[in-house]
Amino acid sequence: MSSTLYTxxxxxxxxxxxxxRxxxxxxxxxxxxxxxxLQNILATDxxxxxxxxAVLRSKNLIITRKNGTNVYYSVRDPLIFELLDVARQIFNNHLIGTRDLLSQLENE
Amino acid sequence: MSSTLYTxxxxxxxxxxxxxRxxxxxxxxxxxxxxxxLQNILATDxxxxxxxxAVLRSKNLIITRKNGTNVYYSVRDPLIFELLDVARQIFNNHLIGTRDLLSQLENE
DNA sequence: TTGGAATATTTGATTATTATTATATTACAA
DNA sequence: TTGTAATATAATAATAATCAAATATTCCAA
Incomplete structure (x- = not known):
């Protein structure tokens, strides 16, 4: 079992x-x-x-396109969305500490 | 956008x-x-x-079954395997720092 | 050419994760 | 019961990730 691959x-x-992210x-x-x-949509500094x-770039999840002083980002591989979809399904199946999650979500 | 959900x-x-893991x-x-x-298969202490x-348990990814002094683990939701499969595909699409990965894998 | 808008990088303090080693717990067989 | 195998937890030093703030860089328009 290749350790590097798993790393x-x-x-x-x-x-x-x-x-x-x-x-x-x-x-x-x-x-x-x-x-x-992104700043505006996500209301982040x-x-x-x-x-x-930068983190997403360094792991090659996103690519950039420059236009003047603007930098446009997009996701490199649509499979990443599929991954997020599967994760969402797992989530909906109550996988992750359901009790805690629900009660926290209620307080929002 | 619920911050808690994303957390x-x-x-x-x-x-x-x-x-x-x-x-x-x-x-x-x-x-x-x-x-x-698992110890034997993975050659780990x-x-x-x-x-x-314990980490996987705390995030509800796996479940346990006790039999005497033995504890048997299994994955709670088969979708987790689907997730790993999609991740593998993404990987095969050269997503992750291909140059570095390949050269490191060669040295094994 | 210079000022400003857009983006990136650096720095450092804080917190979280990892890995190693040691110690507890539990359940059973002798 | 007691010893032991199986598993879990604790302690902790080392490393890595995060966050906020400050500073750099780049490109363009005036």
Missing amino acids: FKAEFFKALAHPL IKILETLRDSEKNVTE QSGVSQQL | FKAEFFKALAHPL IKILETLRDSEKNVTE QSGVSQQL
Whole structure:
């Protein structure tokens, strides 16, 4: 069993292991977005968005397109959306600490 | 956009963000295994396996069945395997730092 | 050419994760 | 009962990830 391969797979899941990064990917479902658009949609500060974009970039989950001073991001492989969909299904199946999650969601 | 929901999704992916934990899940594909079996298959020390099982348990990815002094683990939701399959596809699509990965894999 | 908008990077303090080692617990067989 | 195999938990040092704030860079328009 190749340890390196599993380390890389773990790195891939690490890229997804952050709320803002997941939000960014979900936001990129419909279409590419530039950083300012992401900032506004996600109501997050510039630096935070850029930092998390950097993580996603470093793991090759997203690609960029420059247009003047704007940088447009999009998801490199549509399978990533499929992955998020499966994760959502698992989630809906009450997988993750259902009791706690529900009670926390109620308080929002 | 519910922050809590995304935090929980991130927690879920965190559970997958560790080589040994991925290996454990892959090992449980065919059938349930007890801790000693996992130790042997994965060539890892007892404590390490137990600790990572604890993480997977705490995120509800796996369930246990006790039989005397043995504890048998299995994956709670088969969709988790589907998730791993999609991740593998993404991987095969050269998503993750292909250059580095390949050269490292060659040295094994 | 310079000022500003858009984006990226750096820094450092804080918190979380990992890995190792040691110690507890539990259930059974002798 | 007691010893032992199986498993879990605790302690903790080392490493990595996060967050916020400040600073850099880049590109364009005026």
